[in-house]
Amino acid sequence: MDSLFPVTLTLNGVTATHEVSQRTTLADFLRQTVGLTATHIGCEHGVCGACTVFVDGRIARACLMFAIQAEGRDIRTLEGFAGDRRMEVLQRHFHERNALQCGFCTSGMLATAHQLLEGSPDPSREEVRESLSGNFCRCTGYHAIVDATLDAAAELNAAAVATGGEAAC
Amino acid sequence: MLKPDPSKPLDGAYVGQPVPRENARRLSQGRGRYVDDIAFRNLAHVAFVRSPHAHARILSIDTDAARALPGVVDVVTGEDLKGLCAPWVGVLAHFPGLKSAEQYPLAVEVARWHGEPVVAVVGESRALAEDGADLVEVAWEELPAVVDAQAALAGDAPAIHPELGDNRAFRLEVGQGDTASAFAEAAVIAEEEFRFGRHTGLTLEPRSIVADFDPSLRQMTVHHSTQTPFQMQDVLARHFGLEEGNVRVIAPDVGGSFGLKLHVYGEEMAACALSIRLGRPVKFIADRLEAFQTDIHARDHRVKARMALSQNGEILAMEVDDLTGIGPYSVYPRTSAVEGNQAIRLMGGPYRMPNYRGELNIVFQNKTPMCQYRAVGHPIACAVTEGLLDKGARALKLDPLAVRQRNVVTADMYPHTSPTGYVFERLSHEECIASLASLMDYERLRREQAEARQRGVYRGIGLATFIEITNPGPAFYGVGGARISAQDGCVMKMEPSGDIRVMVSVTEQGQGTETIMAQVAATHLGVPLDRVSVYTGDTQTSPYGGATWASRGAGIGGPAVMKTALALKANLLETAAVILQAEAEDLDIRGGAVVNRGDGTQRMKLAELGRIAYFRPDTLPSDFHPEMTAARHYVPQGYPFAFTNGIQASHLEVDVETGLVRLLDHWVVEDCGKVINPLLVEEQIRGGVVQGLGGALFEECLYSPEGQLLCGTMADYLTPMAGEMPDIHMAHVETPTLTSPLGAKGVGEAGTAAAPAAVMNAINDALAPFSAEVTQMPFTPERILTALGKV
Numbered sequence: 001m002d003s004l005f006p007v008t009l010t011l012n013g014v015t016a017t018h019e020v021s022q023r024t025t026l027a028d029f030l031r032q033t034v035g036l037t038a039t040h041i042g043c044e045h046g047v048c049g050a051c052t053v054f055v056d057g058r059i060a061r062a063c064l065m066f067a068i069q070a071e072g073r074d075i076r077t078l079e080g081f082a083g084d085r086r087m088e089v090l091q092r093h094f095h096e097r098n099a100l101q102c103g104f105c106t107s108g109m110l111a112t113a114h115q116l117l118e119g120s121p122d123p124s125r126e127e128v129r130e131s132l133s134g135n136f137c138r139c140t141g142y143h144a145i146v147d148a149t150l151d152a153a154a155e156l157n158a159a160a161v162a163t164g165g166e167a168a169c
Numbered sequence: 170m171l172k173p174d175p176s177k178p179l180d181g182a183y184v185g186q187p188v189p190r191e192n193a194r195r196l197s198q199g200r201g202r203y204v205d206d207i208a209f210r211n212l213a214h215v216a217f218v219r220s221p222h223a224h225a226r227i228l229s230i231d232t233d234a235a236r237a238l239p240g241v242v243d244v245v246t247g248e249d250l251k252g253l254c255a256p257w258v259g260v261l262a263h264f265p266g267l268k269s270a271e272q273y274p275l276a277v278e279v280a281r282w283h284g285e286p287v288v289a290v291v292g293e294s295r296a297l298a299e300d301g302a303d304l305v306e307v308a309w310e311e312l313p314a315v316v317d318a319q320a321a322l323a324g325d326a327p328a329i330h331p332e333l334g335d336n337r338a339f340r341l342e343v344g345q346g347d348t349a350s351a352f353a354e355a356a357v358i359a360e361e362e363f364r365f366g367r368h369t370g371l372t373l374e375p376r377s378i379v380a381d382f383d384p385s386l387r388q389m390t391v392h393h394s395t396q397t398p399f400q401m402q403d404v405l406a407r408h409f410g411l412e413e414g415n416v417r418v419i420a421p422d423v424g425g426s427f428g429l430k431l432h433v434y435g436e437e438m439a440a441c442a443l444s445i446r447l448g449r450p451v452k453f454i455a456d457r458l459e460a461f462q463t464d465i466h467a468r469d470h471r472v473k474a475r476m477a478l479s480q481n482g483e484i485l486a487m488e489v490d491d492l493t494g495i496g497p498y499s500v501y502p503r504t505s506a507v508e509g510n511q512a513i514r515l516m517g518g519p520y521r522m523p524n525y526r527g528e529l530n531i532v533f534q535n536k537t538p539m540c541q542y543r544a545v546g547h548p549i550a551c552a553v554t555e556g557l558l559d560k561g562a563r564a565l566k567l568d569p570l571a572v573r574q575r576n577v578v579t580a581d582m583y584p585h586t587s588p589t590g591y592v593f594e595r596l597s598h599e600e601c602i603a604s605l606a607s608l609m610d611y612e613r614l615r616r617e618q619a620e621a622r623q624r625g626v627y628r629g630i631g632l633a634t635f636i637e638i639t640n641p642g643p644a645f646y647g648v649g650g651a652r653i654s655a656q657d658g659c660v661m662k663m664e665p666s667g668d669i670r671v672m673v674s675v676t677e678q679g680q681g682t683e684t685i686m687a688q689v690a691a692t693h694l695g696v697p698l699d700r701v702s703v704y705t706g707d708t709q710t711s712p713y714g715g716a717t718w719a720s721r722g723a724g725i726g727g728p729a730v731m732k733t734a735l736a737l738k739a740n741l742l743e744t745a746a747v748i749l750q751a752e753a754e755d756l757d758i759r760g761g762a763v764v765n766r767g768d769g770t771q772r773m774k775l776a777e778l779g780r781i782a783y784f785r786p787d788t789l790p791s792d793f794h795p796e797m798t799a800a801r802h803y804v805p806q807g808y809p810f811a812f813t814n815g816i817q818a819s820h821l822e823v824d825v826e827t828g829l830v831r832l833l834d835h836w837v838v839e840d841c842g843k844v845i846n847p848l849l850v851e852e853q854i855r856g857g858v859v860q861g862l863g864g865a866l867f868e869e870c871l872y873s874p875e876g877q878l879l880c881g882t883m884a885d886y887l888t889p890m891a892g893e894m895p896d897i898h899m900a901h902v903e904t905p906t907l908t909s910p911l912g913a914k915g916v917g918e919a920g921t922a923a924a925p926a927a928v929m930n931a932i933n934d935a936l937a938p939f940s941a942e943v944t945q946m947p948f949t950p951e952r953i954l955t956a957l958g959k960v
Contacts, residue, residue, distance in 0.1 A: 002296070031205070038201075042373045044457060045882050050373055100193055104425060132890075137891075138856075141856045142891040145891065146891065
């Protein structure tokens with residue numbers, strides 16, 4: 001049986017110490033140890049993007065990190081984005097545009113789109129396609145995801161113009 | 170873009186409206202509940218020792234070290250499970266002559282493909298189960314592997330199942346007319362050999378199951394990522410010797426299926442067997458390597474075909490020889506004969522083709538089993554037909570659009586029977602072609618193509634007319650002896666609040682089944698859409714039915730819901746008439762209230778009707794019993810199955826130096842009958858197109874000559890990603906089927922059916938100045954450069 005080691009990290013704003021085995025990935029830790037199941041596991045080798053989460057504010061593959069590597073880090077999953085305007089606008093447009101079918105890729109897709117819009121608030125269609133190319137979706141054919149991301153960018157930009165600056169995110 | 174316009178209230182007519190899915194709201198917030206998300210107490214996990222060889226005899230299995238490992242709960246071999254699970258054989262009576270061998274959850278005596286499960290190890294965690302699996306020692310005697318489908322029929326090929334004789338699983342000939350005379354008279358004969366690589370469904374959620382057996386009552390509850398809960402209930406009951414009513418199958422959120430999640434898999438049967446053995450829940454979630462090794466593969470066809478054309482481009486005849494390899498077994502319970510059967514029967518389907526002969530040979534080989542995946546057989550038939558038609562048109566110097574207009578079955582010819590016996594009620598090829606030409610501005614694209622060629626830029630335009638089989642009746646499986654329901658059912662109730670609950674046997678895997686059923690129910694009951702909730706995917710709570718596959722959800726489940734809504738409405742109006750002392754025929758339900766049919770004046774809200782019916786029936790006549798629930802079933806009628814139709818076009822650019830293909834645009838005009846929800850129809854089409862593009866350009870399950878699967882990760886099995894995919898433009902033609910009150914025919918597979926053909930024709934159009942052609946999918950840069958003579 002595996003020995004357990006303490007790891008202290010900030011998860012969705014709450015700092016706590018958890019017990020994990022050395023070989024537990026961050027993805028398994030989130031899903032099994034903590035019970036945060038918005039993060040999905042599609043390949044476990046860093047290709048499909050379903051397990052994309054934020055580590056210290058940048059997107060990362062939770063299947064390619066061990067949980068003990070998260071020591072001292074700030075981890076944010078989709079569950080931690082309640083009240084985040086950029087994410088809520090993205091989620092609403094994904095819903096309205098039917099930019100998801102089975103939903104298994106969606107958490108990772110939203111995380112990637114969120115980071116894209118943070119750094120590039122007014123991306124071109126090609127830029128959106130390129131930026132989302134590390135996230136596999138088997139259902140939609142991507143067209144609607146690109147539409148929804150651009151719709152969200154337009155809404156966020158309109159709000160930013162209306163308030164004379166960066167919309168609260 | 171399709172969005173509901175808030176300034177225009179839907180006014181109760183939700184059918185035809187682009188209503189977003191409530192499920193999409195939930196899933197976009199990470200609130201999905203897939204099998205692996207559900208918590209169980211006392212859960213055990215199973216991992217498998219798999220065959221490292223394509224074909225090998227098991228000499229001995231030593232499980233002692235695994236058993237001794239702390240955290241390992243149980244270790245079982247194929248022999249250990251034989252007594253618990255009756256074997257299965259993937260044959261059906263309506264494919265006479267189809268043969269296959271008995272299968273058990275784990276290989277017994279001989280393993281027949283690389284990755285076949287051999288030993289199951291149960292642990293307190295998946296990691297511990299895998300640790301145990303690493304300690305199992307299997308001694309193997311390697312046997313000669315049959316890898317290539319053509320080699321499987323050679324006289325000296327080793328028989329994969331000696332008791333079945335040779336490796337030919339099935340042979341079929343179909344046809345009509347005199348092809349020999351037609352070819353003798355032809356102005357042009359287009360002849361080609363096409364190859365379709367093996368690929369796989371690659372659902373992002375891998376196959377997942379938790380089996381939970383309660384020995385005290387001999388009841389088994391299975392949470393299963395499946396399309397077909399009732400089929401699996403039947404399979405589990407029969408093979409484990411349980412009462413059918415004691416087996417409950419629940420499909421929670423399913424992370425993609427595409428035909429992959431309706432077959433019987435050894436690992437899933439093993440998980441059920443182990444739960445029976447251990448009396449505790451057992452979970453199996455495939456990892457990606459296991460998915461590549463054991464999810465059904467698809468396609469793998471070599472088709473030699475030729476088409477005879479007259480001087481003015483009329484198709485006179487086709488002759489087709491399809492050889493397909495299905496792995497070592499015909500897959501249970503639907504068989505692996507369906508794809509080949511449909512491929513040779515769909516050839517030439519959109520066209521007035523008087524003479525046809527098709528031959529199908531299905532062979533065993535030591536590779537992962539092959540079975541039905543989205544657009545079963547269609548991409549094969551479509552690419553062969555459309556490829557030969559373009560080749561013939563090029564020889565005759567005819568425009569591809571014009572040659573299609575010349576050959577399609579025209580509006581005056583319906584109902585029309587194809588040379589292979591398919592009957593088409595009413596299709597709309599001419600309208601679809603005309604709509605496509607305008608949507609894509611065909612003439613302008615042709616002019617731009619010619620200009621680009623002057624600059625050394627090689628663009629291609631490819632067209633592919635298609636038909637799609639939907640709404641299968643009992644002819645599909647039931648007549649062959651498969652216990653797979655051809656009908657679907659619905660139970661609908663009004664609650665005291667006036668809210669409507671709909672239980673329906675068709676299932677949801679993201680395509681939007683639940684939303685369109687809510688639209689149908691709300692429309693025909695006369696209630697606001699947000700007062701309707703739909704429940705699917707649980708054998709214990711929904712009526713019995715076939716569920717969602719073969720594009721049957723809307724076309725069969727839809728009318729079931731419509732009939733039930735009308736029945737419930739009649740019940741509610743009967744009660745309202747008693748309360749209001751009116752005649753039921755003078756009343757109607759609109760906007761969630763009982764109104765006067767004539768002037769629309771509101772008489773009572775449904776919540777008031779519910780209050781009286783449920784809580785104050787004492788105020789009603791003493792012999793009156795308010796009926797607040799209705800149930801109806803629907804069987805597809807009139808034809809063995811329905812057909813949809815349409816046409817796709819691909820516009821792309823080939824870099825003749827690197828062989829890379831850049832997709833520029835893709836268009837689809839489709840006719841799925843009545844469109845219940847255009848938002849969902851369009852996304853079904855787009856998703857299907859991209860799966861077709863994957864098979865055409867990227868995806869291939871590669872094997873070594875020894876039968877070792879070479880693509881075990883998503884890094885070496887290429888898939889379509891957002892950056893490589895084009896925008897997909899759509900238009901609709903609506904020809905409702907007259908066989909159902911709803912008129913919907915289904916739309917799940919049309920995108921996948923024709924996208925590979927459109928891309929192939931576009932590449933060959935781009936390469937035409939070089940007299941180069943490609944006919945082997947996927948069209949990799951290497952294959953394109955080979956065709957160009959550059960490598």
